[in-house]
Amino acid sequence: MLEIKSLHKKYPSGPVALRGVDLTVNEGDLISLIGPSGAGKSTLVRCINRLVEPSSGQILLNSTDICKLSSGALRKARKKIGMIFQEYALVERLSVMENVLSGRLGYVSFYASLTRKFPQADISEALRLLDRVGLSDYVDTRADQLSGGQRQRVGICRALLQQPDFLLIDEPTASLDPKTARQIMRLITELVQERNITAIINIHEVTLAEMFSKRVVGLKEGRIVYDESAGGLTNEALTLIYGEEDWESAKTGADGNLREEVV
Incomplete structure (x- = not known):
């Protein structure tokens, strides 16, 4: 189990990236992080294995506070935290x-x-x-x-x-065409289910988050503003996460099919 409590990250010469994030991920869960650019998604993912050092807060992985580990203990903990870049x-x-x-x-x-x-x-x-x-x-x-x-x-x-017991996946489809992106997401979800691995996926494509994860967490300006089932991503929820937009037009093309590029 992963428990994140009051997590803050302020970059020395930049903005506040995370503002008191609280998040629980149960064993075997696969969740998708969505949100606009600069919302703090990649920072959150990289704080979990301390590729980015949190400013304050707790990251409890199986009751061990990752933020308090020495360099040696962190190396040992990272053996069980896989990362896909x-x-x-x-x-x-x-x-x-x-x-x-x-x-x-x-x-x-x-x-x-x-x-x-x-x-x-x-x-x-x-x-x-x-x-x-x-x-x-x-x-x-x-x-x-x-x-x-x-x-x-x-x-x-x-x-x-x-x-790994825990897998962090940072924008795995960002550089891929829509067909390959679906194949990669399908492969990831199948493999983590086969191996009972807990996983967090930071992803830009809302439609892929809806297709391949049961739970979606939306970030905006460093805060969690949505944490519900993927099926609850209504137009109102998308507006809360991303701001005003004609979501019906954004979701469907001229042929009425869902587009890959919702955002």
């Missing part, structure tokens, strides 16, 4: 397999990490994951030769190879 964060010159295996660096010796000699069990699990996401033919391909969707799949495999 918008910009993929792959090592371009390394192969797909080498990038995936980097998810086990926190579990092997310094020598093993330096020489990239991983236990056979890790290699076998990496191969299973790559097969699961449709990349079994790309094991030896360099990361810089992959498409955006393929890179994101490598990032998913790397995060899952950590065997």
Whole structure:
């Protein structure tokens, strides 16, 4: 379980990004964070594993306050907090397999990490994951030769190879076309359900949040203004989160189908 209490973040030379956020995420939940640019979504996600240092408040992961951990204890805690990045964060010159295996660096010796000699069990699990996401033919391909969707799949495999209890996903579809975005979201939701992983997804596309998560949390100006089921995202709720807009026109195209780009 994750409990966030009165979380504030003020950047030294910038605005207040989070203003007293309170949030509870139960074990096995998958929630989507939505909101306008600058609402604090990425800051909130990155505060949870302290890639961004909170200014004040508590982040309790299974009753352990992440904010109070020493650097050594934080490294240990991060082993169980996987992260999937918008910009993929792959090592371009390394192969797909080498990038995936980097998810086990926190579990092997310094020598093993330096020489990239991983236990056979890790290699076998990496191969299973790559097969699961449709990349079994790309094991030896360099990361810089992959498409955006393929890179994101490598990032998913790397995060899952950590065997995390908690998964943070920061704008996984931002650089992808609508079809690939749906495929990536479907893959993420299937994998976290299969492995019973608790997950938070920061996502811009409201329609994808509605399609693939049961619970949606809306942020505006660093505060949570909506925390309900995805089915409750009415025009009034969207106005509360994003401001005035002709939401019916924004949601539907000329053919009457939901667009991917609601925001």
